[in-house]
Amino acid sequence: MARSKIDDTELLDRISDVFRRYGYEGTSLSRLTEATGLQRASLYHRFPGGKEEMAEAALTGVDASFVEDILAPLSESGEPTGRVRQTAKRLMAFYDEGKKACLLDTMSLGDKGDPPRAHVRASFEAWIAAMTKIAREAGFTPAMAKRRAEEALVQIQGALVFSRASGDRKPFERAIAALPDLLTGADR
Amino acid sequence: MARSKIDDTELLDRISDVFRRYGYEGTSLSRLTEATGLQRASLYHRFPGGKEEMAEAALTGVDASFVEDILAPLSESGEPTGRVRQTAKRLMAFYDEGKKACLLDTMSLGDKGDPPRAHVRASFEAWIAAMTKIAREAGFTPAMAKRRAEEALVQIQGALVFSRASGDRKPFERAIAALPDLLTGADR
DNA sequence: GTCTATAGCTTGATAGAC
DNA sequence: GTCTATCAAGCTATAGAC
Numbered sequence: 001m002a003r004s005k006i007d008d009t010e011l012l013d014r015i016s017d018v019f020r021r022y023g024y025e026g027t028s029l030s031r032l033t034e035a036t037g038l039q040r041a042s043l044y045h046r047f048p049g050g051k052e053e054m055a056e057a058a059l060t061g062v063d064a065s066f067v068e069d070i071l072a073p074l075s076e077s078g079e080p081t082g083r084v085r086q087t088a089k090r091l092m093a094f095y096d097e098g099k100k101a102c103l104l105d106t107m108s109l110g111d112k113g114d115p116p117r118a119h120v121r122a123s124f125e126a127w128i129a130a131m132t133k134i135a136r137e138a139g140f141t142p143a144m145a146k147r148r149a150e151e152a153l154v155q156i157q158g159a160l161v162f163s164r165a166s167g168d169r170k171p172f173e174r175a176i177a178a179l180p181d182l183l184t185g186a187d188r
Numbered sequence: 189m190a191r192s193k194i195d196d197t198e199l200l201d202r203i204s205d206v207f208r209r210y211g212y213e214g215t216s217l218s219r220l221t222e223a224t225g226l227q228r229a230s231l232y233h234r235f236p237g238g239k240e241e242m243a244e245a246a247l248t249g250v251d252a253s254f255v256e257d258i259l260a261p262l263s264e265s266g267e268p269t270g271r272v273r274q275t276a277k278r279l280m281a282f283y284d285e286g287k288k289a290c291l292l293d294t295m296s297l298g299d300k301g302d303p304p305r306a307h308v309r310a311s312f313e314a315w316i317a318a319m320t321k322i323a324r325e326a327g328f329t330p331a332m333a334k335r336r337a338e339e340a341l342v343q344i345q346g347a348l349v350f351s352r353a354s355g356d357r358k359p360f361e362r363a364i365a366a367l368p369d370l371l372t373g374a375d376r
Numbered sequence: 377g378t379c380t381a382t383a384g385c386t387t388g389a390t391a392g393a394c
Numbered sequence: 395g396t397c398t399a400t401c402a403a404g405c406t407a408t409a410g411a412c
Binding site for chain 2: 377378379380381
């Protein structure tokens with residue numbers, strides 16, 4: 001019998017957390033056993049592909065919850081600015097006010113041929129697409145909409161790096177606060 | 189006598205490059221021997237403190253050349269906007285058009301207590317101070333000047349993450365192009 | 377100042393008991 | 395489904411010859 005000590009989503013959450021903090025290379029099975037409470041062999045039972053499969057699963061899982069929870073308001077109905085405000089609020093919680101790093105950032109270190117690179121790229125593009133779409137709805141030309149979406153991503157990623165390196169969370173708060181105007185506001 | 193196979197600055201450059209690409213944990217002595225052409229023991233002869241001392245040296249070295257080469261124009265004389273343009277141009281080369289990551293970013297992964305964290309923090313602050321100073325000269329209030337400096341850093345770091353994760357260098361080019369106006373231009 | 381050789385630990389991964 | 399025990403390969407670091 002020996003039923004699961006930990007359910008699948010909780011397990012994946014903890015695994016993702018380790019990858020998010022330490023990156024792909026910095027994540028060891030020891031850290032994963034410590035974070036999950038499962039021994040090496042148990043982790044391999046759930047992820048026969050080992051560390052690489054866990055990294056892929058982490059990216060897939062985080063990506064899914066990001067699309068469903070954070071980007072979802074952008075695809076609903078209602079006034080664009082209000083919807084971006086919803087997304088901004090959820091981004092704030094998702095990154096724990098700037099204290100948590102972005103998995104896409106920490107996973108993109110190392111050689112170009114590293115396991116999760118294609119995955120990271122695709123997630124990035126999904127993020128941009130969703131933000132471009134709402135900027136379009138707000139009246140921007142396709143080119144300007146895409147550009148604003150990219151700017152939004154740049155600001156958030158940059159603020160997260162800033163936060164991690166300096167310990168000062170204010171730039172992240174500002175980046176989040178600026179989001180509604182950036183994606184749906186008038187020309188600056 | 190067995191003179192140096194490689195001079196100190198060239199050696200440090202290659203070491204810094206490895207840390208920049210792989211981060212602290214992702215940097216192994218094997219990668220360092222490969223990048224430098226020196227065997228393990230030779231690296232330990234030059235850096236008795238091992239990997240940790242090499243990381244510190246990399247941060248110190250990059251920091252010094254960054255202050256002397258990239259931030260220098262900001263402290264010279266002449267019209268502020270022109271000086272920021274000089275710095276922008278050198279940033280472009282320093283990060284190889286967005287292809288190279290920032291050492292401060294890749295070194296700030298992992299536990300808060302990791303070796304180089306204090307160092308990273310200090311470098312970040314020096315960067316902000318230099319940019320704040322020139323924004324002050326351009327006429328901004330102290331608070332606004334600091335804010336613009338932080339925004340500049342956020343945009344550059346964010347664009348570098350973007351570049352690394354997506355492969356698209358345009359946002360980095362835009363961030364660099366926007367720098368003079370951001371630090372010395374009129375209110376947006 | 378560089379090298380080869382090696383110590384001792386940690387890594388990712390597997391075998392097999394329960 | 396989880397565990398202990400184990401493997402070969404990698405790791406950081408050191409000793410000692412030249």
